[in-house]
Amino acid sequence: MMKIPLLPHTDHLLPKGRAKLTIAQARHIRMVKEALSSNEGFLMAMIDSNREESEITEVPALTTRVQIIDFHRLEGDLLGITVEGIDILRIAKIHVDFDHLLIADCAPYFVWPPFPATSANQYLADKLKQLHATVPDLGELYAEPKYSDMTWVCQRWIEVLPIDVKYKQLLIHQENPKLAIRFLMKLLQDKNLIY
Template sequence: MQTREMALLMRDALLLPQGRLEVRIVEPCYLQMVADVLKGNCALAFATVKPKGYPPCYPTATQCEIIDFNQLADDSLSIVLEGQQRVRILWAEQLKNSLWMARTLPCPNWQHEPIEGEFALISAALQQFYEVNPELLQLYSQVHLEDAAWVSQRWLEVLPMYNKDKWLLVDQPDCHKTLDFVLQLIKAHVD
């Protein structure tokens, strides 16, 4: 596997492969980073902020593409990111303009697998969640409620949990622990 240098965009949010996230860009240095990414000058990785540590993010990030952008009424920029590939941050450095660049190594994405048995409840609950939160559903042209990996990752992106707890699940080799965790949460709220 080959390493790759990427610009790091860090926020207090989670973006995983096939996920989509809308991010507001205000600072001029980040506007320049977006321009560089769109010109093909560098790749972009989205990382979740970690309060303590260097770099100030978790060691696994998601290479992503900018799939849409809009200028907002306050002249800031809204970009929609789509997660592509999990990457491990090998090292990172902060540049003079305050942006971060990282050397990354691709990591395996969770494999697609069908949702079966009682885990269909997780998929149905995600569909209901999107009905209540249509602004999140609008980010997707297609949803894959039949795919356990896709559904698990979307739940991890939206669950109100501490990031350190999410990363215990994100760093697993597959979606099974996340499926179990989310199923237990749903059952606890139904009972």
């Protein structure tokens, strides 16, 4: 079992996904310092946007370990970091440290293998390209997007779509992206969804 600091967050991240985060609390600044010095990163756990982080002691079992790929100081003693997902870990237990930083006992979980795009699922990649073009802050995170890999494409969609965490967890529990492809194709072809 590994012991790794845990950050519950409404920004959801999976392997090879990227996000910019603002770090404000002393416990999380300590987490960032330790992640940089240990080179082990920290965990980002999925929470729904309607939950307050201060009340969280339970998070879904599967979480993403992230590494810090960039950081800079912001106004008001805040810290801005850019993180990238490394792998998926399964949480066994969570401890609350002396400064209220969450520490998770966790073990490795499998990561989806690469899965080539086909003419049947190319629609998902095309819609993701369109999203990245219309939301530059999101698209700019990826200098080398992997639109030909359905694992990468599905994981980027799972990160950004406003669906309940329990459904995201169900999808990433699968051994490969096949169920995610079917789910996302049906969801994104719904004319009532804006993307």
